[in-house]
Amino acid sequence: MIVALTGAILMLFVIGHLLGNLQIFLGPRWVNDYAQHLRDLGLLLWLVRTTLLIAVFLHIYFTVGLALENRRARPQRYQKRDYIKASYASRHMVVSGLVVLAFIVFHLLHFTARKFNPRFPLLKNDPLNHYDVYSMMVYGFQNVYVSGFYIIGLFLLTLHLTHGASSFFQSLGLNDKKLAPQLAFGARIFAWLLFIGYSAIPVAVLLGFIQPAQKL
Amino acid sequence: MNFPLRIWRQSDRQSKGKLVEYRATNISADTSFLEMLDIVNDELTERGEAPIAFDSDCREGICGTCALTINGQAHGPKHPAAACQLYMRSFRDGETITIEPFRAKPFPLVRDLVIDRSALDRIVQAGGFIAARAGSAPEANSMPVPKHNADRAMEAAACIGCGACAAACPNASAMLFTAAKVSHLAFLPQGAPERTLRALKMVRQMDAEGFGNCTNTYECEAVCPAEISASFIAKLNREYARAILQRSAGE
């Protein structure tokens, strides 16, 4: 139940975050304004950040606890094992979850604490005197390894959500025989849309469709 | 037909088991899977070897006693059907068949392919019944049941208690079994008075037995011989949430 609720909170965030980020395709004004608005929220921003942090913590605490119990529930493994319905994603939630966690840590250090890129501190504010998030993202993603890791992280998030996005309906009891296959299908579409949306940014940068707003 | 077999042999709970190779020869396609094992056992007995221990009773898919994991699937490759309803025509001639017991910590092994499933009985004992007033049968029409509810209750009541759901679950969770038992009574007016306590007690017993936790992989529904739908697990989650709310509201 807690896993489902925290998972749902995190999913809401992932959707909102994507909509925010996609503004990069609208130009530097949009993203930089948007980022400034977020920072202007002040206390509210910290409220959201704290909620997310608590949600992540609870989500991991409970899922890892449950997963350990699940391992103990079958001390003698099967010598031969064949799955009919349990999807690959559903059987590897812990692995995909942990890679996503590693990704989140890297991502926060990278773009929130602005580490790993010698050019980030050189960025000047944009003409409206906002921090130039646009150029930061572009310079960040111009590194192939960084972009590669983002895409891998996003792929695992997608895998996590192909199962998680319908699983939480079932956990909350919001499901019946007719709805279940539709939700499962919807969850897959949803997860892949997220993947396409998020990956479009590093891919567009690598292909040179998006250039930094200021040269360094 | 001829089949190379790999069968789990283990003399008791403490000893270490392993897969042992056997051969089933001259088996007709219309032999049932359990008859095939009977034939192999006859040959073993003739050679003076200990026969392979396995469970069965009705051999027509209604008692839930047979419990074999065949080629990595609970009850074998044909679904929905119990292992006793499986025929050798479902296999290719010469196909290697691996036979293991249902594996889950709450199903301790007794011998070879026989396991102890009393954990499921204890879940039912914890609340899967109606504390009924004894006496003569009441007038059947005195308690109206909507058709839809009666149908759902019948669907859930089809569970034969075989334990395949827990055996097949990647987490060894018995949620489908417990969901069927809880839902069955939750849909009927006779089950109403004990509805809240039943959900709480049966779930608590299920956890106490050491079953794993459901992560909605739906592997259970794929192997269930009684075609119990995983939507009953959503029903159990609703029943449980409702019970928790009612309890915290002091009802």
Ligand code: HEM
């Ligand atoms: C942005 C990050 C994440 C999102 C959006 C997310 C979302 C979800 C959702 C919606 C569920 C289904 C909940 C349910 O059915 O009860 C789920 C389940 C799960 N999550 Fe996450 N999660 C995230 C990160 C993580 C991390 C870091 C871990 C690390 C261990 C993790 C491990 C799991 C596990 C093991 C499950 C399985 C439980 C189940 O299938 O029901 N998740 N997640």
Ligand code: SF4
């Ligand atoms: S729910 Fe299905 S698989 Fe599980 S015990 Fe009942 S009949 Fe067997």
Ligand code: FES
């Ligand atoms: S022996 Fe009764 S169900 Fe298989």
